[in-house]
Amino acid sequence: xxxxxxxxxxxxxxxxxxxxxxxxxxxxxxxxxxxxxxxxxxxxxxxxxxxxxxxxxxxxxxxxxxxxxxxxxxxxxxxxxxxxxxxxxxxxxxxxxxxxxxxxxxxxxxxxxxx
Amino acid sequence: xxxxxxxxxxxxxxxxxxxxxxxxxxxxxxxxxxxxxxxxxxxxxxxxxxxxxxxxxxxxxxxxxxxxxxxxxxxxxxxxxxxxxxxxxxxxxxxxxxxxxxxxxxxxxxxxxx
Numbered sequence: 001x002x003x004x005x006x007x008x009x010x011x012x013x014x015x016x017x018x019x020x021x022x023x024x025x026x027x028x029x030x031x032x033x034x035x036x037x038x039x040x041x042x043x044x045x046x047x048x049x050x051x052x053x054x055x056x057x058x059x060x061x062x063x064x065x066x067x068x069x070x071x072x073x074x075x076x077x078x079x080x081x082x083x084x085x086x087x088x089x090x091x092x093x094x095x096x097x098x099x100x101x102x103x104x105x106x107x108x109x110x111x112x113x114x115x
Numbered sequence: 116x117x118x119x120x121x122x123x124x125x126x127x128x129x130x131x132x133x134x135x136x137x138x139x140x141x142x143x144x145x146x147x148x149x150x151x152x153x154x155x156x157x158x159x160x161x162x163x164x165x166x167x168x169x170x171x172x173x174x175x176x177x178x179x180x181x182x183x184x185x186x187x188x189x190x191x192x193x194x195x196x197x198x199x200x201x202x203x204x205x206x207x208x209x210x211x212x213x214x215x216x217x218x219x220x221x222x223x224x225x226x227x228x229x
Binding site for chain 1: 148150155156157158159160163165171173203205207211215216217218219220222223
């Protein structure tokens with residue numbers, strides 16, 4: 001079974017609008033971490049944001065926020081005020097346990113920002 | 116200079132050839148990983164190493180082998196390359212002392228097997 005599911009292969013958003021990229025996860029471990037990475041067309045992988053399973057607050061990093069709904073096992077990425085430079089692939093990932101397991105990635109969502 | 120360096124950046128090889136992809140890091144991280152990316156499949160883990168004496172198989176290790184020559188070096192070998200190993204390969208590192216232990220990636224190696 002897939003540990004990380006990203007159901008949106010592609011998304012479009014108008015410049016300056018907000019967009020939500022979906023991510024659901026599957027684990028029975030109470031301790032886990034959730035990550036989002038961005039991959040622009042140049043190919044590099046860029047870390048965006050992290051949410052720990054015990055974190056009380058939703059994580060935020062500038063224009064990025066993580067809508068963490070533990071009961072639903074979802075960790076959606078919200079990008080506010082989209083910019084053309086946000087056009088990229090976005091990957092959700094999870095690490096189960098307290099750090100002795102590797103990251104498992106979803107299949108990604110391609111976001112296109114339209115001027 | 117890049118903290119995680121992969122060589123080569125691009126490689127074209129023929130079916131049956133042995134090929135090695137190299138990764139070195141200056142971040143002082145103890146953990147290193149090899150992932151491959153295929154269009155529509157995301158990143159899949161090939162092998163990972165939590166320290167110099169530790170090597171673990173990932174979800175798609177068949178047809179690959181690795182060597183952790185030093186804390187800073189982790190190489191990936193394809194013993195006999197086949198066309199379905201054509202992919203973008205990423206090396207990554209992490210620090211087990213980091214509170215969230217995020218991964219830091221190299222720039223990737225685009226491998227084509229003809």
